[in-house]
Amino acid sequence: KQWYQRRVRGSNLMQMSAISESYPATIKEADFWEGVQSLTDSDASGKDIAIGLASAGYYCSESGTDNCPEKESLEGRRNKIDDKMNNAPASYFGHVLKFTKAGSMNYLCTRNNNFSNRSQKGSIWVKAGNKLEVKTRSEETETSVA
Numbered sequence: 001k002q003w004y005q006r007r008v009r010g011s012n013l014m015q016m017s018a019i020s021e022s023y024p025a026t027i028k029e030a031d032f033w034e035g036v037q038s039l040t041d042s043d044a045s046g047k048d049i050a051i052g053l054a055s056a057g058y059y060c061s062e063s064g065t066d067n068c069p070e071k072e073s074l075e076g077r078r079n080k081i082d083d084k085m086n087n088a089p090a091s092y093f094g095h096v097l098k099f100t101k102a103g104s105m106n107y108l109c110t111r112n113n114n115f116s117n118r119s120q121k122g123s124i125w126v127k128a129g130n131k132l133e134v135k136t137r138s139e140e141t142e143t144s145v146a
Contacts, residue, residue: 011109011120012056012085019106022119027051035101035126040093041067049095055081056111057092085111099126 014024015032033046041048041061048061051074058081064070071077081087088111108121125133 012088012111013053013107014110015050016106016108016121019121019123021106022108022113022121024054024108024110027054032103032105032124035099035103037098037100038095039098040096041065043067044095049097052092053094056085056088057094058085058088102126102128 015030016022016024017029027047027050030050033050036046036049038044038049043065044052044061044067048065048068051059051062052068055074059072059074059077060068061073063075064073069076079087104123104125106121106123108119113119122134127133
């Protein structure tokens with residue numbers, strides 16, 4: 001098995017209801033993460049992963065995990081992330097993810113999005129048989145993750 005971990009610079013990832021939308025779902029509405037496990041932080045829940053990706057790593061979880069100090073979590077940080085995410089870190093290691101059930105997610109990046117003529121969004125489909133299909137607005141790829 002080959003695992004790929006990417007450093008993300010100044011970007012976040014949030015679930016949205018439909019690819020035609022330009023606004024994210026709330027963390028509470030983001031149900032895709034229920035079928036995802038972190039291989040780099042076994043104590044992280046799907047909600048913890050969603051919070052980390054949505055905040056570009058400013059928050060590493062909801063309330064702290066084995067690999068996320070409570071003082072860097074959503075509940076533990078004294079200073080909150082600003083509206084434009086200017087105080088988010090320049091890079092974020094994120095998680096190596098394992099998808100545990102089939103499903104799909106439309107996603108977008110709110111950090112580099114002006115919500116009118118520029119957007120960064122795509123879709124992820126996790127298929128039975130360890131197939132992951134990722135489609136962005138400009139390309140289509142299918143990758144085996146097993």
